[in-house]
Amino acid sequence: MDLGSIGRNIRKYWLMRKLRQEDLAEKANLSINYIGAIERGEKTPSLETLIVIINTLGVSADMILADVIDRGYVVRDSLLAQKLDKLSAADRERIYDVIDTMVKHSRQIMP
Numbered sequence: 001m002d003l004g005s006i007g008r009n010i011r012k013y014w015l016m017r018k019l020r021q022e023d024l025a026e027k028a029n030l031s032i033n034y035i036g037a038i039e040r041g042e043k044t045p046s047l048e049t050l051i052v053i054i055n056t057l058g059v060s061a062d063m064i065l066a067d068v069i070d071r072g073y074v075v076r077d078s079l080l081a082q083k084l085d086k087l088s089a090a091d092r093e094r095i096y097d098v099i100d101t102m103v104k105h106s107r108q109i110m111p
Contacts, residue, residue, distance in 0.1 A: 004041025005067035006050075011039045013057045013064070028056040 014024045021039075025032045030049065037043040038053075045053065054061055062069065066076055084092050 002041075002067060003044050006044070006064055007039035007041050009064045009066065010035075010053060010057070013059050017057065024053070024056060028052050 010024075011021075014021065021035055022032055024030075025035045028035075028049075029052070034043065038045055050061075050064070054064055057064075063079075084095065087095070
């Protein structure tokens, strides 16, 4: 289980919200060093701390935990669908063609 992905996702979302690490630490009432340790995967936050961080970022838990929970791919699929919706129909079709090709050549797919 890659618990470091929790920290990477936390970083991704504070960057997306145009915050600084210091801003997140201050708003969550945590030290900058602790936030940094979480982001580097050196520390795993307690449930209570994780909830504070999630609420501070204004994201859902599944967005932060997407890489460590079995149903995380549902979240990723949803986020990908949102990105695809912003593209032109022609761009979406090209991307779907690439995905279809990759799936056809996947080693996990049985003929």
